[in-house]
Amino acid sequence: MNQPRLTVLAGPTAVGKGTVSTYIRDNYPEVELSVSATTRPPRPGETDGVHYHFVSPEEFDDLVATGQMLEWAVVHGRNRYGTLRRTVKAAMDAGKTVLLEIDLQGARQVKESMPDANFVFLAPPSWEEMVRRLIGRGTETPEEQQQRLATAKLELAAEPEFDHTVVNDDVQRAADELVSLMGLTAHSH
Numbered sequence: 001m002n003q004p005r006l007t008v009l010a011g012p013t014a015v016g017k018g019t020v021s022t023y024i025r026d027n028y029p030e031v032e033l034s035v036s037a038t039t040r041p042p043r044p045g046e047t048d049g050v051h052y053h054f055v056s057p058e059e060f061d062d063l064v065a066t067g068q069m070l071e072w073a074v075v076h077g078r079n080r081y082g083t084l085r086r087t088v089k090a091a092m093d094a095g096k097t098v099l100l101e102i103d104l105q106g107a108r109q110v111k112e113s114m115p116d117a118n119f120v121f122l123a124p125p126s127w128e129e130m131v132r133r134l135i136g137r138g139t140e141t142p143e144e145q146q147q148r149l150a151t152a153k154l155e156l157a158a159e160p161e162f163d164h165t166v167v168n169d170d171v172q173r174a175a176d177e178l179v180s181l182m183g184l185t186a187h188s189h
């Protein structure tokens with residue numbers, strides 16, 4: 001069977017998408033992790049062009065206006081993030097197996113334009129674990145915590161829109177399952 005070469009990984013906030021994609025970046029160089037553009041400033045240790053293309057709001061406006069974004073979204077009501085068409089096209093033209101780690105709004109946009117891509121939902125091991133991760137830091141007010149939980153419920157309801165679900169019970173195991181779903185051989189054990 002021919003595996004689609006583009007896989008989209010999405011899921012609720014705080015489910016650990018970033019941890020899984022970092023694990024893949026470090027252990028599976030055969031996976032081409034698409035580098036997104038963002039208006040968020042770099043965090044310590046992040047390199048432009050490696051973790052993100054860090055752009056100004058004006059540059060982001062221009063990328064959208066000139067149709068260079070395959071998808072884009074405002075994440076956590078703050079910064080804009082988007083996938084550049086040319087990044088995906090270059091990787092696919094080079095025969096690479098491409099992974100987009102994006103938010104749910106972005107995943108829905110990709111499904112509109114590339115319905116044959118492979119859509120993978122990263123799910124928490126349980127609702128209780130999700131609550132623990134969301135309010136774990138305890139730095140938010142009760143109102144903010146309720147808001148986060150309400151958002152998480154809505155996000156969890158998106159699971160049936162996806163082709164596959166991977167449960168993030170263990171980062172290495174989840175990453176290996178994802179890599180297998182991409183048609184590659186898991187080998188990090």
Ligand code: 5GP
Nearest residue numbers: 036037072073075081082083101102103106
């Ligand atoms: P962070 O700021 O922690 O690096 O990422 C925050 C969120 O932005 C993550 O949930 C990630 O999935 C999402 N994100 C990263 N890149 C993109 C992108 O290109 N498009 C969309 N829609 N979301 C993205």
